[in-house]
Amino acid sequence: MGSAYTPGLTVSGRTVIEKTRRLPLKGAVLVQEGELVVPTTVIARTELPGLMQTVKLAEQLGVEPNELTSALRVSTGDMIEKGQLLAQTKGLFGFFKSEFKSPVAGKLEMVSEQTGHLGIRMPPTPIEKDAYVSGVVQSVVPEEGAVIRCVGALVQGIFGVGGERQGVIRAVTSSQDATLDESAITPECKGNILIGGQCVTLAALRAAAACGAAGIVVGGVVDSDLMEFMRSELKDPGFDIGVAITGHEPIPLTLVVTEGFGPIRMADRTYSLLQSLNGRAAAINGATQIRAGVIRPEVIVADADQAAAVAPPAADAGELRIGTPIRVIREPYFGALGSVTGLPSELTQVDSETWVRVLNAALQDGRTVTVPRANVEIIVT
Amino acid sequence: MPEIRTILATDCGSTTTKAILITKQDGSYRLTSRGEAPTTVEAPFDDVTVGVTNAVREVEELSKRKLLDADGKVAVAADEGDEGADLYLSTSSAGGGLQMTVAGVVKAMSAESAQRAALGAGAIILDVIAVDDGRKDYQKVERIRQLRPDMILMSGGTDGGTINHLVELAEMLVSADPKPRLGIGLNLPVIYAGNKDAYPAVAELLENRVSLRKVDNLRPTLERENLLPAREAIHELFLEHVMQQAPGYGKLSSWVSTGIMSTPNAVGKIMQTIAAQRNITVLGVDIGGATTDVFSVFKSLQGDSIYNRTVSANLGMSYSICNVLMEAKAENIRRWLPFSVSDAELRNQLRNKMIRPTTIPQRMEDLQIEQAVSREALRLAFEHHKSLARGLTGVQQTRTIGDAMTQGGTGLTLVNMMSLDMIVGSGGVLSHAPRRAQSALMMMDAYQPEGVTLLTVDSIFMMPQLGILSTVQPEAATEVFERDCLIYLGTCVAPVGTGKEGDACVTVEVAGSSTAVPYGSIKVIPLGFVTGDDGEPKRAEATITPARGFDVGNGKGRSRTVTVTGGLSGIIIDARGRPLTLPTDDAMRLRKIKEWMAAMDIPVDAPNA
Structure with missing residues (x-):
């Protein structure tokens, strides 16, 4: 027995998905436990305090900071209108008065006799958190949000870019080996989540973005193509991804890669499941975080009737045993599928001369191989 | 106080929690x-x-000593028998x-001092x-609003x-x-370490908005940096706020015998101890x-010893x-490889490592790519370090005519490779390289030591635990460090200067035998251990005579006699020149890389x- 070091990505036609939807700041939760929600339901709302605009008033009026109080026409705590008179100097014999009007609207929060600055807090920005998926409110996180329980299909990818979007799944390639090129992109793809095969070309990425597709799900992407696409969409010729924390990029579509970088055939199970979901409404999110608190990109298709949905039993994952189906996730057998035939407990030296814990596996193509346990992931069945 | 015989120490890293058990055997402390x-x-x-419990359970199984109580909690014993530990310590990152x-007010002055204070405290x-x-x-x-740090250090102005x-x-x-990053609804801790006269006005503004703490000014005068009070406040707030908010740390804090220390802070303690005990200059890295x-x-x-720590996050x-890859560029990674690879292949491979970070290189070429990346990571982090490990900027200096001839100005880097005595390497790619010589070559390529420098690595990455141990049981920490942690690779002899391939560069005489190494080559003279293949390294007198135009510490062409220390490699004579320049012709570069590896x-x- 032994643990797989790399948890397998979930690819399931029916599972329980729990999404914690939290505000970045404390606020009001608008749903109750047990309530049915749809992707657009607002779960919680708050207000992000506005930035404080600093007005260098003493400098503007040409007075010393400690002379400012007598010139002020407003007090701390007052609501200020844009253009409202903030201060006026006495001038000389009633003449040559200086005055200053507020450049912004907001609340006067600070007057400093030290610097002669005024701080006007601008109006807050409302922030809402929606449900993102259909489901039932499982629990409420007081003042922060809620946990939504959704029963449906879940495909986790390995890497993605772009944030949360909704769309209809549309299969546009003939097989998991096919490359998604621009010829597959038509005006009908608008609002769709396009399912490709082993790779997507740069031209197809551009065409999909131009036609208004919501997302693309594909086996692999060539790194240089993805970077080229991102640079042109973000209008940032220096853009690159240094650390895999993504999902916030302001790009017009969301990309989910299921296998990795380079052209890599999409795993059969993933491809078949996505094909079977053709025409269904889905939620997609490219957000990926590989450092502490792993977040993987995903496609979720919720069951139509969440009120009637019964949770399937939890899958047993994470334990390597003889017969466990696995996928190799590093060269020289990258992408190969097989099953575990041996779990030697002693350390074994591999070609790189590294001593590691290994497993023996029978691959589907007939080869029998030895690979580091760290280089496989369990296929969750 | 009862004698400490059994010490359990854990380090909670971002991916792995490591536990070590140290016991006193025959009068001395050893890793067991x-x-x-x-x-x-x-x-x-x-x-x-x-x-922590899972890692300690593995130690229990290997040591046959019960360390966890019935609730799965680490048992800090005071037990005379074979159960529990006398001392339990932990570090965390x-x-x-x-x-x-x-x-800070001025970027190159108070803000830079504040940066050094925070980095030195493990941030x-x-x-x-x-x-x-x-x-x-x-x-x-x-930017301040967007960042959500654990705390802010505010500095500026002289008193x-x-x-x-x-x-x-x-x-x-x-x-x-x-x-703050952790603890929604809590006030952000802010440490004020600026002009003491400005504090009342600052406090008036910040009170009730943040959790404000005042310490002594970290730059009370232009000529003086006073980082200790700020560092101590950072450490206290780290324990009080950050650790208490992080999941499970309240519980862990109740298990340990002394406060949890941040991992880099603990490693820094060890580096400072090595330098102080041996009275040497040290460069350490944890990759x-x-x-x-x-x-x-x-x-x-x-002549004062100055400690600096930087983190390249x-x-x-x-x-x-x-x-x-982004900072170094593909061509700088590729230059260290003994084979050709296209940019596209290299980029896809590194991206795949990024998205599956726990995988291990199975093929030799994959290992070589990772070791090539490590050279660039080490080099870039060192460049960053050199830019911060420097004297104070803005200091008015009184100079003699002689000083004026030799000093370029204030704020010069303190890093002088010719005066460096020892390099200590730590972290997975260095501690777990299949061959220790690979670690030596990675450090030589990245740091380009000059003159005579001892090369060492941490055997299994246990410096954090020994760092915190050094604060409560310095004797135990030193013993385990010397015997079980520090692996001697050998001494690197590297003349400074450039020349033509094959020209005379340096001659090293050891024990009556003379070895001449031409420019562009590496040669190793075996010098191992007193007994076996670890423990106390052999030492020998070596007379190093550089060729004209080369310097090993005594000036160009002048010989130097020093005691060199052996190790797993021995005396490594690196006559590739300093600065090290790789051939621009690809075929020649490949040939030389293979030759140096051989x-x-x-x-x-x-x-x-």
Whole structure:
């Protein structure tokens, strides 16, 4: 027995998905436990305090900071209108008065006799958190949000870019080996989540973005193509991804890669499941975080009737045993599928001369191989 | 006080929790067992003690000593029998470590001092905000708000100087209304270490908005830096706020015999101890998956030992591997490889490592690519270190005519490679390289030591645990460090200068035998251990005579007699020149890389290839 070091990505036609939807700041939760929600339901709302605009008033009026109080026409705590008179100097014999009007609207929060600055807090920005998926409110996180329980299909990818979007799944390639090129992109793809095969070309990425597709799900992407696409969409010729924390990029579509970088055939199970979901409404999110608190990109298709949905039993994952189906996730057998035939407990030296814990596996193509346990992931069945 | 015989220490890293057991045997402390388990600060566990318990359980199994009680808690014994530990200590960098923003008035002065204070306390710096940093006020305000650090260190102004800039900085904080990373709804801790006269005005603005703490000014005068009070406050707040908010740390704090220390802070203690005990200059590195920490103790012009630590938060071997690619560029990684690879292949391969960071190179070429990346990560982190490990800027200096001839100005780097006595390498790629000679060559390529430098590595990466141990049981920490932690690789002899391939460069005479090494080559003279293949290294007198135009520490062409220390490689004569320049012709570069690897007994191909 032994643990797989790399948890397998979930690819399931029916599972329980729990999404914690939290505000970045404390606020009001608008749903109750047990309530049915749809992707657009607002779960919680708050207000992000506005930035404080600093007005260098003493400098503007040409007075010393400690002379400012007598010139002020407003007090701390007052609501200020844009253009409202903030201060006026006495001038000389009633003449040559200086005055200053507020450049912004907001609340006067600070007057400093030290610097002669005024701080006007601008109006807050409302922030809402929606449900993102259909489901039932499982629990409420007081003042922060809620946990939504959704029963449906879940495909986790390995890497993605772009944030949360909704769309209809549309299969546009003939097989998991096919490359998604621009010829597959038509005006009908608008609002769709396009399912490709082993790779997507740069031209197809551009065409999909131009036609208004919501997302693309594909086996692999060539790194240089993805970077080229991102640079042109973000209008940032220096853009690159240094650390895999993504999902916030302001790009017009969301990309989910299921296998990795380079052209890599999409795993059969993933491809078949996505094909079977053709025409269904889905939620997609490219957000990926590989450092502490792993977040993987995903496609979720919720069951139509969440009120009637019964949770399937939890899958047993994470334990390597003889017969466990696995996928190799590093060269020289990258992408190969097989099953575990041996779990030697002693350390074994591999070609790189590294001593590691290994497993023996029978691959589907007939080869029998030895690979580091760290280089496989369990296929969750 | 009862005698400490059994010490358990854990280090909760961002991915792995490592536990070591040290016991006193025949009058001396030795490492007896080691265990590890995945760190569990994230869902579904959300409790760091689960990983600690798992790692300690592995130690229990190996040592046959019961260390956990019935509730799965580490048993701190006071037990005479074979159960529990007399002392339990822990360090941690889990959950992203300690993340700070520092603010100062002048970027090159108070803000830089604040940066050094925070780095020395084990923090990762998210941003350095300064009144003169070139950004508009609103940009700084937005940035402060966006970052969500664990705490802010605020500095600026000499005592008795102007207070307006400090008040402006405080106004900026009020405007941004920053929130801490952990503990929604809590006030952000802010340490004030600026002009003491400005504090009342700053406190008036910040009171009730942040959790404010005042310490002595970290730059009371232009000529003086006083970092200790700020560092201590950072450490206390780290324990009080950050640790208490991180999942399970409240529980872990109740288990340990002394406060939890941040991992880099603990490694820094060890580096300082080595330098002090041996009275040497030291350069240390800990290269991890996400970050690379560099530590150094060099001498100032006045002869004082000065400790510096920097962290390059996004230079690492797994999570941050693509950031190394981004900063170093593909061609700089490729130049260290003994084979050709296209940019596209290299980029895809490194991206795949980034998204599956725990995988291990199975093929020899994959290992070589990772070791090539490590050279660049080490080099870049060292460049960063050199830029911060420097004298104070803005200091008025009184110079003699002689000084004026030799000094370029204030703020010069303290890093002087010719005066460096020892390099200590740590972290997965260095500690777990299949051959120790690979670690030696990686450090030689990245750091380019000059003159005579001892090369060592941490055997299994246990410096954090020994660092915290050194604060309570220095004797135990030193014994385990010397016997079980420090692996001697040997002494690198590297003449400074450049020449033509094959020309005379250096001759080394050891024990009556003379070895001449031409320019462009590496040669190794075996010099191992007193007994066996580890423990006390052999030492020998060596007379090093550089050719004309080359310097090994006594000036160009002048010989030097020194005691050299052996190790797993021995005396490594690196006559590739300094600065090290690789051939621009690809075929020639490949030939030379393979030749240098062969000289160090490093295989180019897999054994059965």
